[in-house]
Amino acid sequence: MVATLLTIMIILLLFGFPMMIPLIIAPLIIVIFFYPNFSGEIIIQQMVQGISSYVLLAVPLFIFAADIMATGKTSNRLLDFVGAFIRHLRGGYAITTAAACTLFGAISGSTQATVVAIGRPMRQRMLASGYKDSSAIALIINASDVALLIPPSIGMIIYALAAPQVSVGELFLAGIGPGLLVFFFFALYSYIYAKIKNIPLAEKASWSERWGVIKKAIFPLGFPLIIIGGIYSGIFSPTEAAGVSVLYALILEVLIFRTIKVADIPKVALSTGLVTAAVFILVAGGQAFSWVISFARIPNMVAEAVMGGDPTAIQVLIIVSIFFFIGCMFVDPIVVILILTPIFYPIAIQAGIDPIHLGIIITFQAALGSATPPFGVDIFTASAVFNKSYLDVIRGTPPYIIMLVCISVLLIMFEEISLFYRYFL
Amino acid sequence: MKILRKLDRVIMKIEEAILSYAIILIALMVTGNVLSRYFTGRSWAFAAEISEFAVIIATFLGISYAARKGRHISMSAFFDMAPAKTRKIMAIIIPAITAISLFLLAYYAYVYTISSFERGRTTTALLIPVYLFHLFIPIGFTLGGLQFLRNMWINIKEKDVFLATDKKDYL
């Protein structure tokens, strides 16, 4: 039965069907043929269950807030702000890109939004200052993945949904360390790269220019403060934080900057709605898939197989990492997290792994897998956004993949990288 | 034909309105609930139910709109790398099978809605019968199936490869 499920899933997936089809049809076929007494209704019931969660409401809201800010050119304010302080350094434009992706990641929950909002303008600036297109695109793809680690993060929300009793708020905090680590690695690489390739230095910003961009960026910079601060002072839950960030974004763009008219809001909401629909049908299908797996007792079988060898916590983390990494190369990270978490979560807990740390490892592998050739979904996103061929997009990625693999080894070995926040609580 | 085209436009406008206002409604409910609790000390018991309704309607009625715009997530590595002729064949077969699958799901969703109706469960705060929420699922799958049939048809009719009726292959 497992074989049937996976075969149908993989065949439909590789043929390029919309991902919802393998996800929903594979379990439906299992129900029809292996449990003839059941009605296929169960698939529908679980799809509804999959999207009926208060926690999940944070996803469209964070996307909405990011869409409002992207429409209102907030991303450009952040770019100018970062650039004014960093661009004159060796590798300045590359470091600016990495930093801006990290900053915008603190507003947006999704990689795709970051590629569009930061990647588009920064690619132009990098090309103009002498970078090769392939290295600019590779940096943009991988730095945008930081958005998944820096709060707010859709990946973490989905993980908390699949792992009961894990708090989204704590996951958010735990992502900051690894997110910054990735930024430092990328910045260091950019510096060395620029030195070797002899990329010319950009002109240093004057203090009056800096003062100007600070003034323009000060409100958008308050954004992460509101999200993290609001959650930790106990004023609101992560879902409510997402609601408040929509309100904040609207106040900024409609009232203060006046870059969006009230009449334009439904149009922005439509673009959010479109992304939400595409994502939520996968979340719904993921739950149906998960139900069949649970009902067939597959998690128990995997647990017996894995725990039979009495593995150490590190070994379990390595197994988990490999499964999520490979899964995310083929399938959207949301789906992978939804389906694999219920299988591996009990095993990891039994092996003594901290559930928050596990969530960070999983989110990290999701980011890494989806940026890795040949199948990572980010590559196709970038190919569509930049209108470049597949090969052009992947040419520059190997150094980043190597760095990310190194970081994931560090993460597996030192849980303090994600759990350091506990010293401050 | 003209009537059909007009009907199509009307449906598209409705889909757009639903997606857009579902998001705005969720934002209003969640934000309103926080503000109400913060300033008056009272929560909105109905906020979660209305948001849930908005999510269901956006997700299932969004199937056809995302299909129209070619925005469903897929693993397109092999599709993109395939030669033009193969791509053309795939661009006909994939939407055809997808449409059949969605019609099948529409049937099961219809059966589920009937079950919901017979069970007679209501929501807790507003006491709305839950089958009214579920009613949109078979409708969504049916409209989605129809849109994928159109995605198939445009590839039969036209010479170029289309990812959706509103989206030409970007290669």
Add this chain to the structure above:
Amino acid sequence: ACGGGSTESSTDEGGSKSENSEEIYNWNFVTEEMEGQVQFEYAREFADLLAEKSDGRINMEIYEFGGLGSEVDQVEQMQDGIVEFAIMSPGFTGTMVTEGQLFALQFLFTDDMALNQEILNTSEALNVHLSKKYEEHNIKPLAYFTEGAMQWTSNKPLQSPEDFQNFKMRTQESPLIMESYKAYGADPTAMSWSELYTSLDRNIVDGQENPIFFIEDASFNEVQDYMTISNHNIYVAMLTVNPNFYDSLPDDIKKMIDETVEEMRPIAYDLQDKLNREMLESIRENETHSTEIIELSEAERDAFRQLALPVREYFINEVVGEDGKELLDMLQKEIEEVEE
């Protein structure tokens, strides 16, 4: 299967009438709790007893909460025969079988848990009349049992109804429970328990109610400063079976199930009693996260009781109507009789 036609899902050739056959039965049993909690341990014990009685012919797969969806999904799956047995809290079917919400009425049962269990075992109001309401919805209750008395945990001391003023109380999603806390002056907020720990920690809600074993198991005591031994209600759960499935079983198997249900009654009582005692000690002895335990005096409990009584009017007028009034009256009479 609209509302449950299909019967023994994974039984080979189920429903044959041959007694003493060597037929093997594989059934599914879903609970709303995890390993180590009352419902799951009940199910495990139930399965063991049945396996023993049937010489291993009856095998039950027990599902923890989570894998098969929400509590409401589980109910529907039992109604559809996807799982044969389920333990469910009446609260989660409260908008379908409204009469079941009577278990949310506070200070309804006695203060003696052994007596309460006796009422649950023998009450005609519950075992005949309420069960009939469930059977109309394709749910056959086999037994009602308690998981223990409900207590409050909070971030400030709860000793009198005044302490509930502007108090953000987390409840299950039941209008009647919410109404009960409004009667105390609190601001009830419905929330899934999966979000509860963090919400208590961050003061998004100020308190919650649960039996002690659940409070300890979910670590709510870690994020709350006070636990009030209020015994304001008892947590009741039902063992249920899909009626079509049950009716299709041969008589000897049905008899085995019925016997096991009876044998489980004292076991279930001891199970919750032991778990609740042990966990109370564990909360008391937890020094890293100390929780002050407040025991209410009878006079203090009476202040709450006075405010809880009018909620019964709300229950009758707004929730169930005449039919339900008869049921409640009958149950109250039975409770009074046992108390004497």
